[in-house]
Amino acid sequence: MEHDVEGLIGAARHERSEGRLTYRNGYRDRELKTRLGSLNLRVPKLRQGSYFPGFLEPRQTSEKALVAVIQEAWIGGVSTRRVDDLVQAMGLSGISKSTVSKLCKEIDERVGEFLDRPLAGEWPYVWLDATYLKVRQGGRIVSVAAIIAVAVNTDGRREIIGLAIGPSEAETFWTDFLRSLKSRGLAGVKLVISDAHTGLKAAIARVFDATWQRCRVHWMRNALAYVPKGRHTVVAAAIRQAFNQADRDHAGETWRHVADQLRNRWPKLADLMNESEPDVLAYMTFPPQHRTKLHSTNPLERLNKEVKRRADVVGIFPNEEAITRLIGAVLFEQNDEWQTQHRYMQLEAMSQIDTVAVDPILKLQPAAA
Numbered sequence: 388m389e390h391d392v393e394g395l396i397g398a399a400r401h402e403r404s405e406g407r408l409t410y411r412n413g414y415r416d417r418e419l420k421t422r423l424g425s426l427n428l429r430v431p432k433l434r435q436g437s438y439f440p441g442f443l444e445p446r447q448t449s450e451k452a453l454v455a456v457i458q459e460a461w462i463g464g465v466s467t468r469r470v471d472d473l474v475q476a477m478g479l480s481g482i483s484k485s486t487v488s489k490l491c492k493e494i495d496e497r498v499g500e501f502l503d504r505p506l507a508g509e510w511p512y513v514w515l516d517a518t519y520l521k522v523r524q525g526g527r528i529v530s531v532a533a534i535i536a537v538a539v540n541t542d543g544r545r546e547i548i549g550l551a552i553g554p555s556e557a558e559t560f561w562t563d564f565l566r567s568l569k570s571r572g573l574a575g576v577k578l579v580i581s582d583a584h585t586g587l588k589a590a591i592a593r594v595f596d597a598t599w600q601r602c603r604v605h606w607m608r609n610a611l612a613y614v615p616k617g618r619h620t621v622v623a624a625a626i627r628q629a630f631n632q633a634d635r636d637h638a639g640e641t642w643r644h645v646a647d648q649l650r651n652r653w654p655k656l657a658d659l660m661n662e663s664e665p666d667v668l669a670y671m672t673f674p675p676q677h678r679t680k681l682h683s684t685n686p687l688e689r690l691n692k693e694v695k696r697r698a699d700v701v702g703i704f705p706n707e708e709a710i711t712r713l714i715g716a717v718l719f720e721q722n723d724e725w726q727t728q729h730r731y732m733q734l735e736a737m738s739q740i741d742t743v744a745v746d747p748i749l750k751l752q753p754a755a756a
Contacts, residue, residue, distance in 0.1 A: 388440050392431045395438055409435040419443065448494060449697060452716035455491040456701050456709045473701060491712070498715035501722070502550055506568070509575025510538040510548070511740050512677070512732075513597075515587060516687040517556050518694055520714075522704040531707065532556050533694070533714055534564055537687055538573070541737050543730035545686070547722045548573065550715055552707045561590035569594065577740055578673060580684055583609075583666070601666035603630070603682040613656040622649065622656070630682070635671040639664060674736035693717060 389400075392411065398404035400411070414429040431438055457473045517534040534556070536549035549568050553560040579591050580600040591599055607623060614622045625645050632638040642664050650657035670681040680686065697717050704710045725731070 388428075388431055388438075391440065392433070392438055395433065395436070409433050417443065448497060449713065449716040449720055452494050452498075452713040453697070453700060455494055456704065456713050494712055494716055498712060498719060501719045502711075502715055503571070506538075506548055506572035506574075509541050510573055511541065511575055511577040511737070512539040512681065513548075513573075513576050513579045513595075514538070514684055514687045515561075515579065515581040515591075516684045516691060517584075518691040520698050520704060520710055521702070522707060522710060524706075528703055529554075531710070532560075533710060534561070535687060535690065535694075535718070536564075536568060537690065538576075539732055541575070543732040543734045543737060545725050545731035547690075547718045547725075550711065550718060552710050556584050556586050558586035558589045558593075561587050562593055565590055565594040578670065578681060580670075580681060582684065598669050598672070599666060600669040600681060601663060602684045603667055604685060604688075605683075606663060606667050610656055610659055613653050613659070622653075625649070626660075629668065632671075633675075635668060638668050638671050642668065674733075674739040676733045676736040680732065690718075690721060693721065 393399050395408070396410070397406040397408045410433070412432040412434045415432055417428045417430050419426040419428055428440075428443075430440060430443075453473075514537045515534065517532045519530045520533055521528055522531050523529075532553050532555055534549075534551050534553070535547065537545060538548045539545050548571075549564065551560070551564045551567075553564075576595050576597045578598045578600055579595055580602060581587050581591065582602045582605045588599065591597070607626070610626065611619050611623060625648070626642075628645060629638045629642040632641055642660060646657045646660040649660075670678050673681055694714055694717055697713065698704075698710075701709075701713065704713075
């Protein structure tokens, strides 16, 4: 920065020069955030004119996407007051249309390449979930589903492999999304973890020849709905005894024993346990080293929270393309961050997956055409 300012002034510090154009005028503090932490910079100021270091200008992909969304909101007829709110939320004082157009084009290309990239190798574990966002359609404000897929490959690395926007979590929507993943190379799927949404279950059964794991966290919420609130802690602790077992056989025995104990007081809960046992305990047939990350969609829940946090800055999106741009940028950055971290799952246990005998009862049956 000091070198740049010398060039702008035409003289070094304390140097007398006939070519001097202006003088220094102190410093302003600026924070530069990096992957290794934050740097406190002292940016030189000039008495006449201005100086801003070029390396501070590039924004992160998601920040560029938010700026682009602001412009699209204005084009889409969002009120000036609302656009001003968005600008202030971003900490901006204003931005030109030409700059936003340039940002939009750059982001669309990068996000498109990321979401459409080929998927090489095998991906034994896949997590699926959806979050809802608001968008303007035909003069109305409606909710749309943003469905996200995360997978782990045989190297133990976790990646975000897909994003799609649709009106609801209907079976056809999920089916098209899952088939698009397969067309990009998604193969070797052994276990799919999701909630028990009917359309999603049917789509998984139709597209994948894999075991289905019902999210244990979602299931527990449904189960405790049959129990008075004051008894939630006791009943949940009893059910969790099954999850603490060393293998699938012992877990099943404990599960059925607990269901029998609860039947007299809460028969509907016992029926639910008998009906859902294969789905909730499916992960117990996979390597013990991986089970803590296979029993629920919690890895995706944390990702969804970050998506919602970024989307809340916008509030109402002007169109679905703006959602894809912003959320795709957020996922792009998160995926890059994951690649710099340690393996998500132990590599040594990956070889055990092929030896897992998949019980037909654990597989979803495809819905009738």
